[in-house]
Amino acid sequence: MSEPFNCDSCKESLYGRKYIQVDDVPRCVPCYDRLYANTCQECKELIEHNSRELYYEDRHYHEHCFRCSRCSCSLADEPFTYQEDALVCNNCYCNEFSSKCVACGKTVMPGSKQLEYGGCVWHEECFVCCGCEQPIGAQSFIPDKSKYYCVPCYEGRFSPRCAHCKQILVQGGVTYRDEPWHKECFLCTGCKVQLAGQPFTTQGEDPYCVKCFSNLYAQKCSACDKPITGFGEGKYISFEERQWHQPCFKCSECSVSLVGAGFFPDGTKILCKSCNAK
Incomplete structure (x- = not known):
């Protein structure tokens, strides 16, 4: 068993x-x-x-x-x-739960290449320049309202152009007569020195440095024979086709200032009341 x-x-x-x-x-x-x-x-x-x-x-x-x-x-x-x-x-x-691409409306899958900006998400291939329509990728870009541009397209469309050379003004520059200029393009009409950051004046529409303007156009002071430019010397005084720097407008005999006082012309001289009475 x-x-x-x-x-x-x-x-x-x-x-x-x-x-x-x-x-x-x-x-x-x-x-x-x-x-x-x-x-x-x-x-x-x-x-x-x-x-x-x-x-x-x-x-x-x-x-x-x-x-x-x-x-x-x-x-x-x-x-x-x-x-x-x-x-x-x-x-x-x-x-x-995943984000949707604002360009194509499809899901941005976890682990896939994507770009985020302003709370929005794009597939890498969907984030394109509104100008050239090429993917921006990791390049710099510039937003303009709801549109995005690569730097070359934005500069080509919106950046100001220099009044002299007509090229794009990327940064810096100066404004003259309501027009933008590259600093290196804004030159004295006479000596071609850069005028950005220094005093200048104009003759007609042409800009000049103080030195060139003084040599070419400024009146000479009847006392010191130096140009009257309006720079540095302040106000000037004019009488019978003659001009003086304000500090130079003095009695030819005693050198007292005649600014705001009566004076008497005597040929090429100007005299105060006391010297004229002698």
Whole structure:
């Protein structure tokens, strides 16, 4: 007579039946499932010994229960995430939570190349210059309201041009007669020295440095014979086709200032009242 070969739990004979041995202890399949099988997180039923079991974050699932909570596709061999206590496939997660490209309206997939500016997101290939329509990529760009331009296109369309050379004025420069000039283009008409940052005057529409204007156009002081330019010497005094720097307008005899006082011409001289009475 053969020895008994029974399930350690229910004591039923295992002869002619499928069994599972755990730590050298045999158990029938129903007892094994009852004692050792995990409960599926989704359907709450036991995951039997012959079912494929998937495990994630201390939770167990039947293979057919491990699916996206949005579209119900299987996640067994697909990338997924856990969002608000629910499994979500990569496509559903991106459609629901990822940013949309403001140019094409499509989802910007995680890990893909993208550009962000002003709270908006673009695919790298969708962020293009409104001028040349070429992708801007990592280049510098200039926003203009809701449009974006690469630097060459923006300068070509909007930057001022020098009144002299007609080239784009990128930065700096000077304004003369309400027109922009490069500093290196704004020159004295006479000696061609740069006028930016120094006093200058004009003759007609032409700018001149003080020295050239003095030599070419300024009247000479009748006392010191130096040019009267209006720079440095302040006001000047004019009398009968003669001019004087204000400090030079003095009595020819006693050198007292005649500014604001009566004077008497005497040939090429000018005299104060006292010297004229002598």
